[in-house]
Amino acid sequence: MDNITEAEIKEKFRSAKNRLVLLDYDGTLVNHTPLPETAILPEHMSDIIIKLVDNPQTKIFIITGRGRSDIDKFLDHIPINIIAEHGAMIKLEGVWKNQIINNFSWKKAILPVLKQITDACPESYVEEKYFSLAWHYRNVDADLGYSCSRELIHLLKGIIHSYNLRILDGNKVVEILTNETGKGSAVKKLFEQQAYDFVLSIGDDATDEEMFEFFLNHQNAFTVKVGTGPTHARYRLKSINEVASLLNKLSG
C-alpha cells in the first residue's frame, strides 16, 4: 500500500459518519506463533486499538476463527466487539451470543478422521471448538504437514456433504465447520443490521477472503490482505508492523 492510498483511507475515515473496522487477529494483529496460546497482543498494537475503540461513530470488531474464551483471554482489557469461531459467536458490548444453531452429531463422524491423520503426522493436534473442529499442523515438518493436510481434505470430502459441513483450508490449519458459518456470512449479517459509509477490513488468511469477496461491490470498503498470496482484497500490507502503522494513522 502506497502513501497516496493511506492518505485516501485516512481522509475517507475522517469524513465518514458510520465506520466499520473488521480486524482479523492471528497473522494480522499478532504474528503466528508455534503455540496459539502465546499469541499475545503486542503492547503498542493494544494501545492503538484502545485509541481506535474510543473513536466515536466507529464500530470495531475483531473477527477471528478462535474460540470465544481463547480470544477473550487476549482482549479482556479492551472493550471491543468480537466475532469468534468464524462468525458462529458474537460479543457485543460485553455480551456473548451464539449466531447459529447447531447439532453436534457431525463431530462424532469427523473426529476419528482427524485422529487418524494426527497419528500419521506427529506434532499435529486437534482443537475442538464449540461449533467447529480444527486440525493444526504449524509445528509439523512443512512437507509432511502439507501432504497430511491434502490427505485429510481428501478424506473429509467423502463425509462432509451428508452433514452440511465445509472445509476451511487455512494457514497450517484445516478446519471443519457448518455451511452457515464463515466470515463472509458474519459480515453480511452486520450489514443487514446497519449501513456503514466506511469499511476497513484486514486479514491474512483464506477465511478472510470471504470478507474481501463480500466487499467487492462496496465502493466505500477498503479491503487489505496482509502478506503474499492471491487475494480478493483491493490492497496489501507486508506485515503486522504495517497494519499497526495504518491503524495508528486512523486512530490519531
Ligand SMILES: [Mg+2]
Ligand atoms: Mg489470520
